[in-house]
Amino acid sequence: VTRSVDSAQSLIERVRAGHVPSIARMISRIESGSDGVVEQVAELYRLGGDARIVGITGPPGAGKSTLLTSLVRELRARNKTVGIIAIDPSSPFSGGSILGDRIRMGELYHDPDVYIRSMATRGALGGLTRATTDAVAVLDAAGKDVVLVETVGVGQDEVDIVRACHTTVVVSAPGMGDDVQAVKAGILEIADIHVVNKADRPDANRTIRELKTMLKDAGELSTGGWKIPVLATVAEDGKGVDELVDALERHYDHLVASGEMEERERTMAAHRLKTIIQNVALDRIEDPSIGPDFDDAVEDVRLRKRAPFTVALDLLEGSV
Amino acid sequence: VTRSVDSAQSLIERVRAGHVPSIARMISRIESGSDGVVEQVAELYRLGGDARIVGITGPPGAGKSTLLTSLVRELRARNKTVGIIAIDPSSPFSGGSILGDRIRMGELYHDPDVYIRSMATRGALGGLTRATTDAVAVLDAAGKDVVLVETVGVGQDEVDIVRACHTTVVVSAPGMGDDVQAVKAGILEIADIHVVNKADRPDANRTIRELKTMLKDAGELSTGGWKIPVLATVAEDGKGVDELVDALERHYDHLVASGEMEERERTMAAHRLKTIIQNVALDRIEDPSIGPDFDDAVEDVRLRKRAPFTVALDLLEGSV
Numbered sequence: 001v002t003r004s005v006d007s008a009q010s011l012i013e014r015v016r017a018g019h020v021p022s023i024a025r026m027i028s029r030i031e032s033g034s035d036g037v038v039e040q041v042a043e044l045y046r047l048g049g050d051a052r053i054v055g056i057t058g059p060p061g062a063g064k065s066t067l068l069t070s071l072v073r074e075l076r077a078r079n080k081t082v083g084i085i086a087i088d089p090s091s092p093f094s095g096g097s098i099l100g101d102r103i104r105m106g107e108l109y110h111d112p113d114v115y116i117r118s119m120a121t122r123g124a125l126g127g128l129t130r131a132t133t134d135a136v137a138v139l140d141a142a143g144k145d146v147v148l149v150e151t152v153g154v155g156q157d158e159v160d161i162v163r164a165c166h167t168t169v170v171v172s173a174p175g176m177g178d179d180v181q182a183v184k185a186g187i188l189e190i191a192d193i194h195v196v197n198k199a200d201r202p203d204a205n206r207t208i209r210e211l212k213t214m215l216k217d218a219g220e221l222s223t224g225g226w227k228i229p230v231l232a233t234v235a236e237d238g239k240g241v242d243e244l245v246d247a248l249e250r251h252y253d254h255l256v257a258s259g260e261m262e263e264r265e266r267t268m269a270a271h272r273l274k275t276i277i278q279n280v281a282l283d284r285i286e287d288p289s290i291g292p293d294f295d296d297a298v299e300d301v302r303l304r305k306r307a308p309f310t311v312a313l314d315l316l317e318g319s320v
Numbered sequence: 321v322t323r324s325v326d327s328a329q330s331l332i333e334r335v336r337a338g339h340v341p342s343i344a345r346m347i348s349r350i351e352s353g354s355d356g357v358v359e360q361v362a363e364l365y366r367l368g369g370d371a372r373i374v375g376i377t378g379p380p381g382a383g384k385s386t387l388l389t390s391l392v393r394e395l396r397a398r399n400k401t402v403g404i405i406a407i408d409p410s411s412p413f414s415g416g417s418i419l420g421d422r423i424r425m426g427e428l429y430h431d432p433d434v435y436i437r438s439m440a441t442r443g444a445l446g447g448l449t450r451a452t453t454d455a456v457a458v459l460d461a462a463g464k465d466v467v468l469v470e471t472v473g474v475g476q477d478e479v480d481i482v483r484a485c486h487t488t489v490v491v492s493a494p495g496m497g498d499d500v501q502a503v504k505a506g507i508l509e510i511a512d513i514h515v516v517n518k519a520d521r522p523d524a525n526r527t528i529r530e531l532k533t534m535l536k537d538a539g540e541l542s543t544g545g546w547k548i549p550v551l552a553t554v555a556e557d558g559k560g561v562d563e564l565v566d567a568l569e570r571h572y573d574h575l576v577a578s579g580e581m582e583e584r585e586r587t588m589a590a591h592r593l594k595t596i597i598q599n600v601a602l603d604r605i606e607d608p609s610i611g612p613d614f615d616d617a618v619e620d621v622r623l624r625k626r627a628p629f630t631v632a633l634d635l636l637e638g639s640v
Contacts, residue, residue, distance in 0.1 A: 042627030049624055060379060262622075269621035269628070270614075274602055276632035281601040282594055294590075301589035302582075304369055307362030308589070312596035 008036055012043055018081070018142050020112060027117055030134045041134050048140035051083070052252055053268075055161035057151045057190075058171030063197045067171055067235035068150060072108055074241045075146055081113040083139030083147040087132060115139060130279045133164055133272050146248075162190045163271035166264055167251045169244070173198040174207040191228055193247050199232035199240065208232060226254050285315040292318045328356055332363055338401070338462050340432060347437055350454045361454050368460035371403070372572055373588075375481035377471045377510075378491030383517040387491055387555035388470060392428055394561045395466055401433040403459030403467040407452060435459060450599045453484055453592050466568075482510045483591035486584055487571045489564070493518040494527040511548060513567050519552035519560065528552060546574050605635040612638045 014022035233240035553560035
């Protein structure tokens with residue numbers, strides 16, 4: 001027992017020191033729900049709190065991956081250490097996609113101050129999962145200055161991202177058609193910073209103008225009186241990425257100065273609690289060693305013998 | 321009390337008879353969590369079970385809305401009554417989008433045997449919400465032959481849709497760029513039927529070929545030994561929609577004949593139970609009248625005084 005406590009403690013110490021294989025091992029332990037991982041994450045959570053958590057989202061086709069690569073390069077040029085959690089199934093960061101992107105990112109993969117981890121949401125209920133927020137806590141405790149969380153933003157995940165980050169960046173691109181415009185309108189209010197990528201395209205100005213008009217109609221401000229900027233980037237050659245990093249720093253300063261930071265971190269804490277509660281409630285009702293049998297309950301519902309709500313209450317009460 | 325029981329009972333009877341304003345009222349009661357709605361949904365759930373639940377998903381820009389309009393028209397031509405739950409924020413069905421679509425759909429809105437309802441997922445944790453599955457149960461009990469559930473398929477929602485439907489259709493289109501191809505690969509395995517819309521475009525055959533190759537590499541079969549077809553449609557003029565409805569019927573027959581139907585409905589029942597349990601667990605911990613104070617708990621987590629997991633357990637145990 002002493003040895004295992006020692007080794008758990010030294011894993012935490014190595015994570016704290018930014019030791020890459022230990023960070024990787026810690027996140028794998030989270031993903032597989034290893035013994036004692038709950039206590040380790042609790043300890044890491046207690047030690048963290050200094051990282052700036054930035055969510056990056058947007059529809060597929062906006063060039064988000066290329067932008068992310070340029071963004072990390074600029075953050076590194078400013079001596080920031082960076083952690084990336086990629087939960088976008090279309091992103092090369094999360095193991096999908098395109099050879100060109102992987103080659104572009106090659107330099108990042110060899111930089112010890114950049115840690116990239118892809119996480120599967122597939123199969124999980126509840127958008128950003130407990131494993132995702134736990135992994136963010138690990139990178140925070142590991143001393144990363146900035147933790148980037150990447151999702152595809154046209155579903156549930158982009159609502160959750162706002163609840164797990166200090167700053168949310170929404171990336172779009174010109175000429176993606178009316179459907180995508182409509183999606184953009186749907187995610188208008190979640191952005192602290194809008195980026196129109198591929199801004200060298202002829203129709204870029206129109207897109208920027210439209211976004212600005214939509215924002216003006218919506219009141220232009222995100223929570224805490226922040227005026228949401230619309231930035232133009234050409235991620236391919238890094239144009240505008242400098243301004244994006246400036247905007248990220250301005251937003252962070254604004255959060256602190258306005259007192260909005262406290263409110264955001266309250267939202268983040270509440271979201272974290274809710275995610276854990278959902279997870280634990282589901283884990284328990286499926287555990288055959290506690291409470292009524294889940295398979296029997298499912299069968300009653302399938303055969304319409306009992307109402308789902310009644311069965312759910314029985315399961316929930318029997319499982320605590 | 322007698323009067324209110326009578327009126328609750330007669331609302332259920334009117335829903336059963338397919339009375340449109342009563343269906344609308346019932347779903348509004350679900351959305352606002354009105355008194356007694358749990359018992360009404362339980363009763364409607366018990367009475368239902370005959371509708372074919374079909375999920376339709378795909379990235380924005382695939383022409384999903386136009387295809388859905390043509391699909392409903394074809395189902396009506398075959399004398400099927402149809403219910404639609406639209407939870408795609410970019411869809412004209414859910415109140416967004418484009419004038420042309422609304423005009424095309426005008427005929428559907430005036431057909432008493434087509435019921436269209438958009439539902440917001442915004443702000444909800446957990447993808448397809450309890451309200452969504454309850455609304456499906458209402459349309460099922462109201463005697464709709466087919467209930468279509470529409471989502472945008474590049475995030476969490478499209479995973480959930482498989483767990484709430486008998487058949488899942490994934491719509492894509494040629495020429496949407498490499499990013500979208502990658503997304504398509506990500507949602508490859510959730511489809512029972514693939515549709516390549518806008519098949520009159522010159523690069524359509526390439527897209528169809530690619531999809532078929534991807535499916536072949538993946539083993540080509542969905543659960544229960546069904547060979548996943550790749551259909552070509554031009555939703556604008558209804559081309560291929562006939563074959564899509566044929567494929568839907570073939571898939572339903574296959575589910576019944578292979579015994580896979582029982583497994584699917586078991587998955588649907590389990591998903592339903594889990595959604596309710598998540599909802600109830602969250603409702604309870606936020607209810608100030610039961611258990612520890614949620615705001616105090618959030619504050620402890622924000623200030624990193626206590627670990628989120630420990631706090632979550634306290635909340636969960638105190639709330640039952």
